[in-house]
Amino acid sequence: MSPADAAPPPERSLSLLSLTTPVAMGYIPLGMVFGFLFVQAGGAAWLAVLSSIVVYAGAAQYMMVPMLAAGLPVGAIALATAVVNLRHVFYGLSLLDRLPDQRGLRWILAFCLTDETYSVLTALPRSTPGNRLMGVALLNQGWWTLGTALGALLGSQVPLNLQGLDFVLAALFGVLTVEQWRQRDSAAPLWTALAAYAVAQAVAPAHALVIAIALSLVVGLVWPGRPRAASLPEHQA
Incomplete structure (x- = not known):
């Protein structure tokens, strides 16, 4: 037996719990904030949990709270949610060749693709x-739903000071960025993003994020692709 056979790749030895723990550290507190705000805005605790099960849209769920409190029609809320989460369509398209074969499972995994889950799966x-990808996605949604349930319960029972929890999302993306960097053989995507944001911040600080994303997309489209021959060992494995 060769040393390569005796030592399995480290990615395979990680449990689903280990893979999703960084996401859980962000999703549970952020889900708690959403559940708390939902209940404080007058919604029922069970509706907050149901939202995290059937909507599961992160930032769009936060956006939904004031819209519901203002009495906006469901159609307007649905349209706003679709616009905010349009990027998720491209997540599913980029993973088509890795989704489970069963159509039902493919739809479920596509539904569960949030920014953080996509980052973990592509690493x-x-x-x-496919069933391992499915486990990661479903467990991540479970962390968000658990946080929502805890926040809704606390929000209906105990007054809380949530100041400072808004930094959790930034910290979570920092962790995921490091993991993505470790899995890549080039740091070009990271430096591209940093440079794009620096340029956007200097040109239009009020719209820096949108401009930075657009610049990064342009760079990604014109960046020379990896030679086809480099991918042969992976397909032959």
């Missing part, structure tokens, strides 16, 4: 089976 080897 896994391309040979990762």
